[in-house]
Amino acid sequence: MGILVLGTVALDTVKTPFGKKDFMLGGSAVHFSIASTLFTEVSLVAVVGEDFPAKHIEFLLDKGIDLTSLIHCPGKSFKWQGEYSGDLNCALTLNTELGVLSSFNPSVAAKQRDIQYIFLANVDPDVQARLLSHMRRPRLIGLDSMNFWIKHKRPSLVRLLKKVDIFVANDQEARDLSGEINLVKAAKKLSRMGPRMVLIKKGEHGVLFYSKAFTITLPAYPTEKVIDPTGAGDTFAGAFMGYLAKSGKLDIATIKKSLAYGTVAASFNIEDFGTAKTSCLTLADLNKRLKELKKIVTF
Amino acid sequence: MGILVLGTVALDTVKTPFGKKDFMLGGSAVHFSIASTLFTEVSLVAVVGEDFPAKHIEFLLDKGIDLTSLIHCPGKSFKWQGEYSGDLNCALTLNTELGVLSSFNPSVAAKQRDIQYIFLANVDPDVQARLLSHMRRPRLIGLDSMNFWIKHKRPSLVRLLKKVDIFVANDQEARDLSGEINLVKAAKKLSRMGPRMVLIKKGEHGVLFYSKAFTITLPAYPTEKVIDPTGAGDTFAGAFMGYLAKSGKLDIATIKKSLAYGTVAASFNIEDFGTAKTSCLTLADLNKRLKELKKIVTF
Numbered sequence: 001m002g003i004l005v006l007g008t009v010a011l012d013t014v015k016t017p018f019g020k021k022d023f024m025l026g027g028s029a030v031h032f033s034i035a036s037t038l039f040t041e042v043s044l045v046a047v048v049g050e051d052f053p054a055k056h057i058e059f060l061l062d063k064g065i066d067l068t069s070l071i072h073c074p075g076k077s078f079k080w081q082g083e084y085s086g087d088l089n090c091a092l093t094l095n096t097e098l099g100v101l102s103s104f105n106p107s108v109a110a111k112q113r114d115i116q117y118i119f120l121a122n123v124d125p126d127v128q129a130r131l132l133s134h135m136r137r138p139r140l141i142g143l144d145s146m147n148f149w150i151k152h153k154r155p156s157l158v159r160l161l162k163k164v165d166i167f168v169a170n171d172q173e174a175r176d177l178s179g180e181i182n183l184v185k186a187a188k189k190l191s192r193m194g195p196r197m198v199l200i201k202k203g204e205h206g207v208l209f210y211s212k213a214f215t216i217t218l219p220a221y222p223t224e225k226v227i228d229p230t231g232a233g234d235t236f237a238g239a240f241m242g243y244l245a246k247s248g249k250l251d252i253a254t255i256k257k258s259l260a261y262g263t264v265a266a267s268f269n270i271e272d273f274g275t276a277k278t279s280c281l282t283l284a285d286l287n288k289r290l291k292e293l294k295k296i297v298t299f
Numbered sequence: 300m301g302i303l304v305l306g307t308v309a310l311d312t313v314k315t316p317f318g319k320k321d322f323m324l325g326g327s328a329v330h331f332s333i334a335s336t337l338f339t340e341v342s343l344v345a346v347v348g349e350d351f352p353a354k355h356i357e358f359l360l361d362k363g364i365d366l367t368s369l370i371h372c373p374g375k376s377f378k379w380q381g382e383y384s385g386d387l388n389c390a391l392t393l394n395t396e397l398g399v400l401s402s403f404n405p406s407v408a409a410k411q412r413d414i415q416y417i418f419l420a421n422v423d424p425d426v427q428a429r430l431l432s433h434m435r436r437p438r439l440i441g442l443d444s445m446n447f448w449i450k451h452k453r454p455s456l457v458r459l460l461k462k463v464d465i466f467v468a469n470d471q472e473a474r475d476l477s478g479e480i481n482l483v484k485a486a487k488k489l490s491r492m493g494p495r496m497v498l499i500k501k502g503e504h505g506v507l508f509y510s511k512a513f514t515i516t517l518p519a520y521p522t523e524k525v526i527d528p529t530g531a532g533d534t535f536a537g538a539f540m541g542y543l544a545k546s547g548k549l550d551i552a553t554i555k556k557s558l559a560y561g562t563v564a565a566s567f568n569i570e571d572f573g574t575a576k577t578s579c580l581t582l583a584d585l586n587k588r589l590k591e592l593k594k595i596v597t598f
Contacts, residue, residue, distance in 0.1 A: 086480055088481075181387075182387075183503070184523040185523045205505070206504070206518055208518075215521050215595065217518040217519070217596065218518060218596060219516040219517060220516070222507060224481050224483040224487070226481060256598035257598050259598070294598065296514065297515075297517060298597055299556050299558070
């Protein structure tokens with residue numbers, strides 16, 4: 001089927017109790033694409049600056065990701081610097097340099113405008129809406145956001161919610177946007193705001209999926225190896241949407257399996273810095289851990 | 300097989316966003332027994348004061364719970380007053396009147412000393428150890444505690460840990476006692492302190508079970524009906540241990556099913572104040588929801 005993802009391509013500097021890495025390949029669209037490409041063809045829509053290392057571009061091309069709509073702009077690439085401490089569940093942003101992202105106007109190559117599976121990873125909701133206006137035959141649209149936009153661009157985000165099929169949020173974002181503390185209530189309320197499906201990611205506590213037809217909840221894959229959780233949510237979304245695009249279905253069995261793939265993909269992501277682990281991941285690796293997860297939760 | 304539980308029998312006053320109830324039947328041994336008695340014969344070891352309402356005693360007897368070792372002492376019954384706000388995940392203790400609990404010396408009727416399944420619900424670890432010294436043929440010993448004892452009676456608790464098979468804790472207690480933030484690491488470390496099995500209850504996020512042979516994780520039953528979570532952990536433990544006692548086995552399939560029973564029993568407990576919901580619960584109710592949970596997590 002193929003999937004198109006809009007998001008960020010970034011250079012991440014991350015400090016955790018296990019060390020510090022500078023200017024790693026990162027960004028929502030990157031983490032999403034790496035996971036998604038295990039299931040389907042991925043077209044990436046993003047922007048990078050003049051300083052963006054050629055090796056990262058080569059890596060993404062090697063992965064088979066279509067970079068036709070990755071714009072190279074004069075200026076600096078988007079850079080994020082963050083730190084995790086304690087339970088590594090929450091990132092403290094130390095610095096953000098938007099660079100070329102601040103004036104990003106996404107353009108989609110003509111041949112990509114008919115792609116039916118679309119994921120709007122975390123960028124400005126107005127940019128997400130602009131991307132969507134280019135697409136001719138959307139069949140399934142996923143949307144992610146973050147607290148910054150919930151706070152500063154709420155009307156744009158609420159407008160966009162009406163146009164998408166799946167809203168993906170972490171627990172705090174779901175609570176902030178819905179005003180509900182109980183996550184089942186939050187999911188229901190978010191669904192009433194537009195999307196027929198809501199996916200709430202709870203980090204180490206797994207995931208809650210809501211649609212009118214069914215509610216699904218899965219625990220995270222239990223692991224003690226948590227090195228760097230950056231991009232885990234995007235990796236989850238990438239595997240989840242990738243499997244949906246590959247299968248072309250939305251029944252309960254398919255949704256469950258896509259959530260399970262998201263869960264195990266994210267569990268690999270956190271095991272090393274940046275994309276170190278996911279960059280060499282195969283579908284066989286995912287399937288092996290999927291089997292383990294199945295054994296863990298089936299009673 | 301039968302199970303013996305040591306714990307508190309209390310009069311609980313609870314305030315939540317949904318109302319306030321005064322002097323309800325409560326306490327760790329009560330919540331545990333009500334759930335456990337759906338699976339096996341339960342003998343309760345606890346103390347109450349002169350003011351303890353006869354109707355509560357009648358209710359427990361009606362449930363078939365053996366109260367031979369429930370001591371009636373001169374003085375006031377143990378009373379707890381708490382309040383929940385926000386996400387109802389954390390109780391704020393407003394007042395505790397220990398009453399007869401402060402000098403509680405458990406005694407076990409001769410005929411009960413051969414019971415092989417034992418659960419030491421949350422009381423002073425020295426009292427828990429004293430109870431254990433009465434038991435002649437323990438086969439499976441479960442232990443619960445709380446932050447107060449972790450802080451104020453750590454050496455006693457650590458000594459007791461070496462004598463039990465299953466340690467049951469909530470996530471915060473597991474972290475406090477182990478010094479580990481990652482819950483898989485915490486469970487492993489707690490297991491190295493004595494118990495061959497560790498069960499970490501994560502409230503709305505489900506449960507993590509660890510033994511050397513296997514790790515299991517289950518999400519909570521997704522519900523938006525959370526009225527009063529008091530006793531949910533003890534209800535979980537009651538159904539969990541009750542099913543283990545009934546089955547007499549400890550293989551992975553049995554442990555999984557016992558965790559699932561604990562999960563659904565707890566999900567009923569939180570749906571109303573005190574024991575309002577669990578007091579009229581049947582095994583058929585549990586089995587029905589068990590089937591739903593199975594459908595939710597199986598992929």
